[in-house]
Structures are given as C-alpha cells and as structure tokens.
Amino acid sequence: MRLVLDSNEYIAGFGDRPDIPPARLLAHFVEHPAEHQIIVSRTIVEEVRRNLIPDGFKDFWSFLVSFDISPVEDWEIPSALHAKYQAVGLKPGDAAIAACAEAVGAGIVITENRDFHGRSGLSFRPLRAEQFLKEQGAADHPL
Amino acid sequence: MNDARPELAVDLRKLPLEERMRRARAILDRVAARGPDPNVRGKTMDEIVQMVKRTREEMAKEKLASRP
Numbered sequence: 001m002r003l004v005l006d007s008n009e010y011i012a013g014f015g016d017r018p019d020i021p022p023a024r025l026l027a028h029f030v031e032h033p034a035e036h037q038i039i040v041s042r043t044i045v046e047e048v049r050r051n052l053i054p055d056g057f058k059d060f061w062s063f064l065v066s067f068d069i070s071p072v073e074d075w076e077i078p079s080a081l082h083a084k085y086q087a088v089g090l091k092p093g094d095a096a097i098a099a100c101a102e103a104v105g106a107g108i109v110i111t112e113n114r115d116f117h118g119r120s121g122l123s124f125r126p127l128r129a130e131q132f133l134k135e136q137g138a139a140d141h142p143l
Numbered sequence: 144m145n146d147a148r149p150e151l152a153v154d155l156r157k158l159p160l161e162e163r164m165r166r167a168r169a170i171l172d173r174v175a176a177r178g179p180d181p182n183v184r185g186k187t188m189d190e191i192v193q194m195v196k197r198t199r200e201e202m203a204k205e206k207l208a209s210r211p
Contacts, residue, residue, distance in 0.1 A: 002144035006195075007195045007198075008188075008191055008192045011180075011183060011194075012183065012188060012190055012191050013182070013194060015179060015180030015182060015183035015191075016179050016180070016183050016184075016186075016191070017173070018171070018174070018175040019193070022188075023171070023174075023175075027171055029175050030164050030167045030171065031167050033160060033163075033164050033167075034160075040160070043199075043202065045200060045201060047195055047198050048200065050198050050202075051163065051182055051183075051194060051195060051198060052180050052182060052183075052184065053180050053181060055177065056177075056180045057175070059170050059173060059174050062155075062166070062170050063151075063170050063171075064165075065149075065152045065155050065156060066155070066163040067163070067167050067168065068156045068163070074206075079154055091196075091199075091200060091203070092200070092203040093196070093199030093200050093202060093203040094196075094199065096199075096203070099204060112188050112189075112191070112192050113192050113195075113196065114192070116165060142190045
C-alpha cells in the first residue's frame with residue numbers, strides 16, 4: 001500500500017527521542033521495507049528542511065534515498081484536488097498534502113495533525129503513528 | 144572509484160535493498176546518538192504539529208504571493 005507520512009512525523013522522528021511513535025515508525029519501515037511504498041511531496045521535504053537543523057535534514061534526505069523515494073513535485077498534483085480538499089474544510093497547506101495523497105493513490109496518511117482526523121470526504125485513512133504501528137502489530141517494536 | 148568523492152543519491156539508489164536498509168538503520172542510529180534537534184527539544188507532539196502548521200501556512204502564502 002502507498003503511504004504518505006506527514007511532515008510532523010519526519011520532524012518528530014528525526015528531531016526528537018528515538019522511543020516516540022514517529023521514530024519507531026521510521027524504524028518499522030527499515031525493518032519491513034517491502035511492505036509499503038512511502039510517498040513524499042516536495043512540500044513535505046521543504047517543511048522538514050525548514051524545521052530541522054541541517055544535519056537532521058541531511059539524515060532525513062539520506063533516509064529517503066535509502067528507500068529510493070523521489071519527491072512528488074507540486075506541479076504534478078492536479079489543482080482541482082487542492083480545491084476539493086479546501087472545500088471539505090482543510091486549510092490550504094493541509095489541502096496540498098491531502099491532494100498529493102489522492103493524486104498518488106495513497107491509502108493512508110500518517111499524521112499527528114488533528115485537522116485530518118475524524119474528517120469526512122478524504123480519499124485516504126488518516127492514522128497517527130501509534131495507530132499505524134498497532135495495526136501493523138508493531139506497537140511495541142524494539143529499536 | 145575515488146574514495147574522496149562524495150556518495151551521491153544517484154549512486155546510492157542503485158545499491159541492493161539490503162545495503163540501503165543497512166544504511167537507513169545507520170542513519171537512525173546516528174539520529175538517536177545526536178540527541179534531540181534544538182528546534183524540537185522539549186516540545187510536545189502537539190507543539191511540533193503546531194510548528195509545522197505555521198510553516199505550512201507560511202509556505203501556502205508564499206506560493207500564493209509568487210503567482211503572476
């Protein structure tokens with residue numbers, strides 16, 4: 001299944017303690033690289049760049065390269081999808097992430113952003129890192 | 144290959160999956176050893192989300208402003 005990880009997961013995963021769910025999420029993907037296809041948008045890359053120190057961003061980028069992930073460019077995402085998600089109440093920036101997820105056919109967006117959770121009209125399931133790990137049977141995955 | 148040459152993404156992407164995951168593991172180990180990022184240290188997950196949302200909306204405004 002294709003997954004989009006929101007910026008908050010990368011920033012917490014690469015910027016905070018290794019025992020928190022976003023960091024355990026990254027470790028889970030390393031241990032199970034063939035189970036999912038991670039998709040990242042250029043917007044997410046830029047958000048991570050703006051919020052981590054350069055060494056942290058470099059590690060984030062190298063991590064993407066390890067998974068052979070190339071960012072989806074903003075111009076590849078139909079503007080009609082941006083409009084669709086703003087119409088369901090998402091702010092423009094969040095709508096861009098939702099539009100990317102739909103454009104690439106992602107089934108899940110992993111995010112801690114409450115604005116996605118409990119919202120109808122999304123083409124994907126928004127899950128928190130902890131929820132995703134639990135569904136994968138990896139909530140207690142060791143580092 | 145010249146050892147002094149930096150490893151480029153175009154070359155790293157060609158490595159076998161097992162080797163790429165070994166490197167990904169090493170990246171996570173390095174991140175853990177470095178400790179929390181100064182921009183993130185001490186913040187709750189909700190504060191991190193709010194930090195990203197501010198960046199996100201700034202970027203959305205920048206994109207709007209750059210349209211001809």
